[in-house]
Amino acid sequence: xxxxxxxxxxxxxxxxxxxxxxxxxxxxxxxxxxxxxxxxxxxxxxxxxxxxxxxxxxxxxxxxxxxxxxxxxxxxxxxx
Numbered sequence: 001x002x003x004x005x006x007x008x009x010x011x012x013x014x015x016x017x018x019x020x021x022x023x024x025x026x027x028x029x030x031x032x033x034x035x036x037x038x039x040x041x042x043x044x045x046x047x048x049x050x051x052x053x054x055x056x057x058x059x060x061x062x063x064x065x066x067x068x069x070x071x072x073x074x075x076x077x078x079x080x
Contacts, residue, residue: 001078003071004029006049011042012060019046019064028071050074 005023007016009032020030038054041047046063047056050070057063 001051001074002029003051003074004031005067006031006033006036008033008036008038008042008047012046015060016046016063019048019060019067022064023067 005020005028007020007030024030036042036049038047041054041056045056045058046060047054048063048067049055050067051074053070055063055066055070057066
């Protein structure tokens with residue numbers, strides 16, 4: 001299954017560059033969408049929409065960890 005991670009370019013703009021780069025290296029489609037309609041959350045914590053699911057973290061590192069767990073879950077579901 002194709003996996004897409006959408007980011008708001010205003011959400012922790014520079015801090016998430018490494019997260020995006022690592023996901024792209026894994027073959028994940030990384031998109032920046034001007035607004036994902038999570039404006040309140042956007043100001044408070046890093047987040048991404050992974051195949052439409054809102055994934056958050058208290059730091060960019062935690063966000064990456066949570067995204068990877070979500071991807072594993074998606075891949076496990078596809079295998080069933």
